[in-house]
Amino acid sequence: GFALSEHSTVRGTIKEKPGFNPSEDAAALRKAIEGIGTTEKTLIDILTQRSNAQRQLICKAYQDATGRTLCDALEGDTNGHFEDILVALITPPAKFDCQEFIQATKGAGTTESILIELFASRSNHQIKAMCDAYLAETGRALIHDLKSEVSGDFEKTLLILAEGKRDESTNVDMAKAKEDAKILYEAGEKTWGTDESKFIDILCHRSVPQLRQTLVEYKSLSGKTLQESIEREVSGRLEEILVAIVKCVKSVPAYLAERLYKSMKGAGTTESTLTRIIVSRSEVDLQDIKAEYKKLFGTSLYSDIESETSGDFCQTLLKICGEDGK
Structure with a gap:
């Protein structure tokens, strides 16, 4: 069910390798990197067929054996998108999310689509881990830095998601779902001008199972899907993030x-x-x-x-x- 997916890797494609030996893997990587001409196949085979936790142990063994980090070795020896994906593979998941966040917010113009993806698709647990990694990496609070990057209702929505406060109960309150659907209908389709704050509040705080039921109630109340209503009533970045949340609620x-x-x-x-x-x-x-x-x-x-x-x-x-x- 929904709660399981958090820590289990049942639906992943990469599993832990049985009989795993980090120093053996580190030695094979070293040979592939330091030999004459990099043996890319070895790098690919090892780094894609171990779990992330196992790759962390390989990194440690590599550094113990060579005195340099595997990350430095890969960056010195590969390049382009191939280098990027190998480095991504040896980065702990929360730190990788954090680096993607930093990448999306630095330089001229923020890459909003990445921020939307990160915050709409991650669980509270993953968001908290990303914020912890950000603090460790930069010495600053992610939420604080996010505030300076974006503005308006879009910002408000991202900030609420970044707090990782979505309700995680699995119980569905049918009456509440009906009531929320009515609030959304009255805040959008039914009035002149849309009350965006109601959409933001409900979509960012209710649990996923609760929102699934609200989507059903909304459709039977208004004859439209909530996504269709958002697309009609809201525009710009706010529309994009609210639609992304609705899509993530569904799947x-x-x-x-x-x-x-x-x-x-x-x-x-x-x-x-x-x-x-x-x-x-x-x-x-x-x-x-x-x-x-x-x-x-x-x-x-x-x-x-x-x-x-x-x-x-x-x-x-x-x-x-x-x-x-x-």
């Missing part, structure tokens, strides 16, 4: 499958999005994402990656993805 894997599809089928492939989603969900729900992808787009994630990317980067993605259900 995080389906939402991420759509993100992957758009990252490949848009103008030019967005490799960083492929890397972020495939790596960060590899031990969470990549199996489900693959199934949703096939259902939504009629083609397999595996074959689309194969045709839209190339080289060692492509091979790494395919190895993480796994061939089943090609």
Whole structure:
């Protein structure tokens, strides 16, 4: 069920390797990196077929044996998107989310679509871990820095999500779902001008099972889906984040499958999005994402990656993805 997915890797594509030996792996990586010409296949085989926890032990063994970090070694020896994905693989998940957040908020202009994806698709637990990693990395509170990056109702929504305060109870209060649906209907479709604060409050605070029921009640009350109403009533970044929350309430894997599809089928492939989603969900729900992808787009994630990317980067993605259900 919903609560399970948090710590279990049942729906991931990467499992712990039995009979795992970190110093053996570290030695093989060292040979692949320091030998004449890097043996990319070795790097791919080892780093995609171990769990993240196992990769952390490999990093430690590598540093103990060589006096330099595996990250430095990979950065010195590989490049481009291939380097990025290998480094992503050896980064602890919360730290990886944190680095993606930093990347999205630095430089000219914030990449809002990444912030939306991070905060709409992560659980309270993952958001808290990302905030902890951010504090460790920068010495500052993520929420504090987020405030200076974005503004208005979009900001308000991100900040509420970043606090990780979504209700986590699994009980569904039917009367409350009806009442919330009515509040949303009256705040949007039924009035001149939309009261966005009601949408923000309900969509950011209620539990996922509760919101699922609210979506059902909304449809029977208004004849439209909540997503359709949001698309009609709200605009800009706020519309994007509220729609993303609704999609994640229905199914995080389906939402991420759509993100992957758009990252490949848009103008030019967005490799960083492929890397972020495939790596960060590899031990969470990549199996489900693959199934949703096939259902939504009629083609397999595996074959689309194969045709839209190339080289060692492509091979790494395919190895993480796994061939089943090609």
